[in-house]
Amino acid sequence: MPKKSLSKSKYVSYCQCAKxxxxxxxxxxxxxxxxxxQARFEAGAEVGKLAKGFLxxxxxxTVVNADGNLDYEAMIARTQMLIKAKAENIAEAAFSWQDNYxxxxxxxxxxxxxxxxxxxxxxxxxxxxxxxxxxxxxxxDIAYQRYVLTQCGIRVSGTFLMRLNKDYVRGKxxxxxxxxxxxxxxxxxxxxxxxxxxxxxxxxxxxxKDQEPDILLGRHCKNPYECAFMDYCMRNVPQPSVFxxxxxxxxxxxxxxxxxxxxxxxxxxxxxxxxQQMQVECTLNGKxxxxxxxxxxxxxxxxxPLYFLDFETQQMVVPEYEGSRPYQQIPFxxxxxxxxxxxxxxxxxxxxxxxxxxxxxxxxxxxxxxxPIGACTTAYNKAFECTRxxxxxxxxxxxxxxxxxxxxxxxxxLVPFQKGFYYRPAMGGSFSIKSxxxxxxxxxxxxxxxxxxxxxxxxxxxxxxxxxxQYMSPVDQARTRKALLEYCKLDTYAMVKVFWKLLEMSx
Numbered sequence: 243m244p245k246k247s248l249s250k251s252k253y254v255s256y257c258q259c260a261k262x263x264x265x266x267x268x269x270x271x272x273x274x275x276x277x278x279x280q281a282r283f284e285a286g287a288e289v290g291k292l293a294k295g296f297l298x299x300x301x302x303x304t305v306v307n308a309d310g311n312l313d314y315e316a317m318i319a320r321t322q323m324l325i326k327a328k329a330e331n332i333a334e335a336a337f338s339w340q341d342n343y344x345x346x347x348x349x350x351x352x353x354x355x356x357x358x359x360x361x362x363x364x365x366x367x368x369x370x371x372x373x374x375x376x377x378x379x380x381x382x383d384i385a386y387q388r389y390v391l392t393q394c395g396i397r398v399s400g401t402f403l404m405r406l407n408k409d410y411v412r413g414k415x416x417x418x419x420x421x422x423x424x425x426x427x428x429x430x431x432x433x434x435x436x437x438x439x440x441x442x443x444x445x446x447x448x449x450x451k452d453q454e455p456d457i458l459l460g461r462h463c464k465n466p467y468e469c470a471f472m473d474y475c476m477r478n479v480p481q482p483s484v485f486x487x488x489x490x491x492x493x494x495x496x497x498x499x500x501x502x503x504x505x506x507x508x509x510x511x512x513x514x515x516x517x518q519q520m521q522v523e524c525t526l527n528g529k530x531x532x533x534x535x536x537x538x539x540x541x542x543x544x545x546x547p548l549y550f551l552d553f554e555t556q557q558m559v560v561p562e563y564e565g566s567r568p569y570q571q572i573p574f575x576x577x578x579x580x581x582x583x584x585x586x587x588x589x590x591x592x593x594x595x596x597x598x599x600x601x602x603x604x605x606x607x608x609x610x611x612x613x614p615i616g617a618c619t620t621a622y623n624k625a626f627e628c629t630r631x632x633x634x635x636x637x638x639x640x641x642x643x644x645x646x647x648x649x650x651x652x653x654x655x656l657v658p659f660q661k662g663f664y665y666r667p668a669m670g671g672s673f674s675i676k677s678x679x680x681x682x683x684x685x686x687x688x689x690x691x692x693x694x695x696x697x698x699x700x701x702x703x704x705x706x707x708x709x710x711x712q713y714m715s716p717v718d719q720a721r722t723r724k725a726l727l728e729y730c731k732l733d734t735y736a737m738v739k740v741f742w743k744l745l746e747m748s749x
Contacts, residue, residue, distance in 0.1 A: 246449045246450060247341040247343060248341065248342045248442060248446065249343050250344045250345075250383050250386050250387055251383075252266070252445065252449075253382065253383070253441065253445060254379055254383050256441060256444070256448065257379075257441060258462060259457060259463070259469075260444070260445070261454060261457040263448055264448055264449065264451065264454050264455055265454060265471050265474070272471055272474045273470035273471055274471075274472070274473050275470060276702070277702040277703055277705075277706050278702050279468070279470065281702075281705075281706055282363070285363040285559040286362070286363045288363070288559055289361060289362070289363040289406065289559060289560065290347060290361050290363075292418065292560060293361040293404055293422060294331075294333040294347075294348065296359075296419070297330075297331050297359070298331060300329075300330070300331035300332065300333045300348070301329040301331065301332050302334065303320045303324060303333060303335050303336055303345070304317060304333070305317045314343060317334065317336035317345065318336045318338055321335045321336045321337065325356075328351065329351065331348055331349070331350050331351070332346075332348070332349040333347070333348055334346070335348075337390050337391055337394045337396070338390070338394075339390050339394050341446075342389075342390050342442060343390070344387045344390045346358050346387055346391070347360055347361040348361065348404075350400075354397065355396065355397030355398060356391070356396055356397065357398070357400035357401070357402060358384060358387050358388060358398060358401045358402065359404055360380065360383055360401075360402070360427075362404070362405050363406065363559055364405050364406070365405055365406045365408035366405040366406070366407070366423045366425065367407060367409045367423060368407070371423070372425075374430060377403070377425075377430060380403050381427060381430045381431055381433075381434050382434060384401045384403065384427050384431050385437075385438055386438060387401075388401055388431060389438040389442075400426070401426075401428055402424050402425065403425040403427050404422050404424050406421060406422060406423070406560075406568040406569070407421055407422060407423045407568065408568055409567070410567060411561075411566070411567055412562075412563065412565065412566055412567070413564060414564055416560070421560070421568070458496075459475055459476065459479075459499065460496045460500070461496065463492060463493075479504070480504055480505050482505070482506055482525060482670065483499070483504050483506075484499055484503055484505070484506075484508075484509060485499070486671050487514070487518045487671060488515070488518050488521055488672075489515075489517075489518075490518070498512060506525050507526060517660075517661075517662050518671075520662050520665055521667075521671050524665055524667050525667045528667060530667075531662065531664070532664050533662070533664070534747065534748050534749075536658070536661070537658055537747055537748040538748045540657060540658045540744070541744060544620070544653060545618045546582060547580060547581065547583070547614070547617050548617075548620065548741075549578060549580045549613055549618065549619040549620065550578065550579040550580065550619075550621075550735075550737040551576060551577075551621050551648075551652070551734065552577050552621065552622070552627070552730060552733040552734045552737070553573045553575065553626070553627055553630050554573070554701065554705070554708070554730050555571040555572055555574065555630065555705060556572050556574050557570070557571055557572070558570065558709075562600075563600040565637055566600075570633075571626075571629075571630060571633075572600075572601070573601070573602065573605055573630045574597075574601040574605070574708055575594045575595065575704070575708075575726060575727075576592065576593050576609065577592050578590065578591045578592065578612055578613070579731075579738050588738060590731065590735075591612045592727060592730065592731060593609070594727055594730075597708055597710070597712040598709070598711075602634060602637055602638075603637075605634075606637075606638050606641050606645060609634075610644040610648075615644055615647050616647070617648075617651070619651055619653070620653050620654070620741070621653075621654060622654070622655045622675045622733075622736075622737055622740075623674070624652045624653070624654035624656070628649050628652055631649040631652075632646070655740055655741070656673060659673040659678055660673045666682065667681075668680065675736055675740075676691065676700070678740065679739070679740070682740065682743050683743075689739060691729070691732065694725070694728055694729055694732065695725065695728070696721060696725025696729075697725055698725040698726050698728075698729040704726055704729055704730070707722060708726065711723065
């Protein structure tokens with residue numbers, strides 16, 4: 243597709259940020275596509291493929307060239323042929339009008355004309371379809387499609403949005419009718435339609451420019467940490483900056499930034515939270531903050547035997563296991579370091595499921611063997627582990643009492659950092675284990691996740707690679723399983739090191 247032509251994705255990109263549209267067209271190499279972004283692309287493809295049969299049998303309009311790229315002209319011609327043949331449902335129905343191209347996910351023939359069904363891999367529920375602000379990007383997408391189809395002479399009888407039903411629980415078989423929620427977008431699309439002509443004109447003027455638009459960071463960055471060009475747009479922001487303040491909203495940081503309040507030294511005249519103020523003072527003075535009494539009080543809540551727990555999960559977009567929901571976090575692995583008594587030996591246990599099989603029952607059974615009732619268990623940011631334990635207890639009632647006992651006794655190692663009991667400037671306002679660990683142990687290569695061998699260095703990589711193990715050769719399976727075990731083991735060993743450091747600092 244020519245750079246200066248529009249598609250529905252380009253139109254939505256323009257509606258969010260003209261600079262994003264231009265960079266995608268002329269400087270795509272500047273985009274940062276990480277594991278999570280790639281996973282979203284794959285999720286969209288998986289859901290789109292499954293949704294094609296939602297309205298019944300369908301005809302496919304997709305045509306692929308020998309080089310693997312879409313043949314747009316052939317797709318447009320095939321769509322017209324299928325319309326003349328009165329096909330009930332056409333998947334990827336393609337249309338073009340004055341260099342405005344779109345492919346409708348599902349074009350459904352009705353008595354009044356044709357209905358547009360746009361499929362997204364996000365979630366909704368029958369009782370909560372989302373606010374107008376949340377639906378805005380979808381409205382833009384569908385309104386553009388309706389505009390193009392109308393210009394091509396198609397009578398559009400309805401506009402609908404299909405998303406995954408977050409309340410759907412899979413039975414033995416996948417029920418595609420229950421898997422999706424359908425939202426009638428007629429009213430919101432009608433409200434956006436008057437803007438489409440002007441938006442198209444402006445978007446094409448943007449694409450016709452030789453220079454990228456001079457657009458600064460701001461409120462239009464609605465999902466700033468999902469924008470592939472965020473690193474590029476922030477390349478000239480000083481470090482540390484107002485954007486690095488703990489839990490500051492991006493829009494607020496951007497507003498301060500353009501008022502000249504960019505560095506920590508210039509934040510004296512804006513209202514900061516207590517934690518942000520501490521962060522600024524420690525950073526500017528180059529000093530740590532340690533509240534020994536508060537650290538001792540936290541440590542007094544621990545007792546032996548003492549366990550350090552970390553889960554790794556896979557997040558299946560379409561539920562593959564009976565009793566699971568879309569995007570449910572399915573624990574497939576845990577690492578467990580433990581110390582049985584004060585001054586005792588550090589020991590370790592672990593579990594890793596079999597890729598392609600539901601790991602939950604085996605994991606839960608092993609966990610209740612490994613952690614005795616009444617033990618003190620710790621986690622880092624315990625809400626994640628507690629939620630997984632609660633879900634496992636609901637899934638397996640015979641193990642529920644034990645699993646809930648573990649859940650109710652979990653103590654969070656995030657607390658002493660999040661509450662400011664111990665802060666070092668190197669933490670950079672982040673209290674995740676990946677930020678705290680190098681700040682506490684800057685010269686310990688054994689605690690550097692980048693030094694891990696294999697393909698797993700963070701939770702996103704673990705989540706992404708686990709379901710793929712089932713398709714690997716035996717050699718690659720063994721290598722990848724080892725990498726997963728070493729990664730998860732480091733997570734809980736890191737917690738042990740944090741525990742020992744807190745003991746040291748409390749003296």
